[in-house]
Amino acid sequence: MGKSRIAAVMSLAAAVGLLTAGCGQGLLGGDSQAGDGKGPIVLGMLIPQSGSEAAIGPYMKNAADLAVEEINGKGGVLGRKLELKVADDACDAQTAVAGANKLVTEGVQVSVGGYCSGATLPTLPIFGKANIPMIIPAANSQELVDQHLKHVFLINGTGSQQATAAMAWITKRGAKSVALVHDNTSYSKDIAVRTQKLLDEPGGPEAAILEAVTPKESDYSANINNILAKKPDFVYWTGYFQEGGLIIRQLRQSGYKGAIMVGDGSVSEKLASIAGDAGEGVFATMTQTPDTLQGAEGWVASYTKKFGSAPGPYTNQAYDGVRLAAEAIKNAGATDGAKVIAALEGIDGFQMFSGPLKFTPDHTLSAGGFQILVVKSGKFALQDALK
């Protein structure tokens, strides 16, 4: 009885398998890569829509939608419409891998997503294998650059560019002794360590201390004491705004009188509200935003009108990512991965929020477009364009 039962189960399963294999998506169905030639050109965007960073997702999606709509309104690219497919990466590696594979399956031709570096890293080989160029609007950790992958392009400023901008401003302010404070996340530490290297070069200001704090605490007085013991006249915080606001407040309460500067992760009005009066006059290193860019008022207005809220973090990069993808496909005259990559490498002077675009051999921005902002009555305003 046993043998025949096995045989029955096996043959039934085999029959089901073979019948459905005819549908074309199975192993025997052959390669049916969707969409070269006709129909819309599909762009894929992997962003956090759930999980810890879910708040960022809508900003980036709206901006990309806006760009797609504008391009389609002008007749699309190569006579074809653009279509945006969004998948959730939940800022988590496993969800991101499933999401990236989903986008590949849906026939995406260029990827224009990527916010969390940890979730973006494992998707690189997936898009690479499928010969899909990636324009990464937000994620900017050094690990993305260090792999020197041909299909990966970063349009957010990098840590070293931010460090260079910070160094320029520190020198300009005539500071002598600089305390660098980071929160031990890869992004924050990267900026702090790179700034320290620039400070360590002979001449100019010196690095007084490199201090790491533990995120999400409510009291940083131990760190503050360490910093103040070195008597710096400039403090640079490279982490995020929650801790940044507290640190600024506690620095001022402890009687620190020198200058304070924060990195782009802290550029949020929440920083000013947490720090209160102590936040006034705090400097920040930040890429160009619609707020600080002349001539962007129209863009801000049309975004606000369409979505009922003002643009937020990385809206401009997400918007530029889609426009850049369209430009590259247009220049390439095809959606073929290799041709689009060549077109991206060849782009020179394409106007974006961060300025005219030209990629370095590392596929990062040749100029990060970092500026110095200052907190004035609770809001960040342009202090120095560093030009």
Added chain:
Amino acid sequence: MTAPGATRAPALGRAASRLLDSRWAGLAGLVLALLAPFVIATPYALSVMTSAAIFVMLASGLNMVVGFCGLLDLGYVAFFAVGAYTSGVLSTRLGLPLLATVPVVIVVTVIAGVVIGAPTLRLRSDYLAIVTLGFGEIIRITANNLDVTGGPSGIYGIPSLATSPVVFYYLTVVIVSVAVIGASRLGRSRLGRAWRFVREDEDAAEAMGVHTYKIKLAAYIAGAVWGGLAGVLFAGQLSAISPGSFTFLQSALVLMAVVLGGMGSTPGVVVGAIVISLLPEVLRDFAGYRFFAFGVLLIIVMLVRPQGLWPHRSREASS
């Protein structure tokens, strides 16, 4: 073969339980898994199916600890992380192929099992659960702060076991099948019977001459090795691992798979793991409401079937 309770059930229920008790159910499941790529082999489907298979392995490992031995472990993902990081570090730093890291992973996870298990297994029930929860967090935060584990951004560029996703899927299915069968056989062995005895009444077991501490440690170590090997597959599949993948939520999900499927039941745990890992993907289109819908469905299942989807039936005519 059938439990006495089943004979009193209505005819339909009797037929259903006979089907569930069938020894061929496992084989049918394996055949189904092997044939699935012939139905759908898109990269997305393969990635989801591979994740599900790895999750089955995790759940069958935890089933030995929670289901067979009755030790509530809320930090099981610690072993998953130890396995993934050990193979990840060895393969990227020393350039070893992933398969070559397996012996080291086994040794390291056994050590981790002893280190975590030896002090905690002197505790019982709730206290044990809280201490394991602590250890789970310790492993994740350690990985977050060490340089060798790449800190918060983790390790990337881990080689895969196979270049093609289809081959990797089949390899995973074979390894996971062996692991599930192994766990099930272990559950029926002399050791497995001792585990069940400890679960039912630890004092009685001790009185009958079962060395309960050793027996519990054995369950813990077995669970650790299963978790660690699942970690190797996980590292191979994702090619990049970071501390964010080894949160308490992951431990809770594995435990949920075990409870949902039916504690101590091998087919139940396999089904539970598949449900838990596939449901969020099926609900992907709900975006923000994904985990809300997921939670509601889980509550409904637990209300309708509190004993689990495919509960364990004792082969000895007792209970």
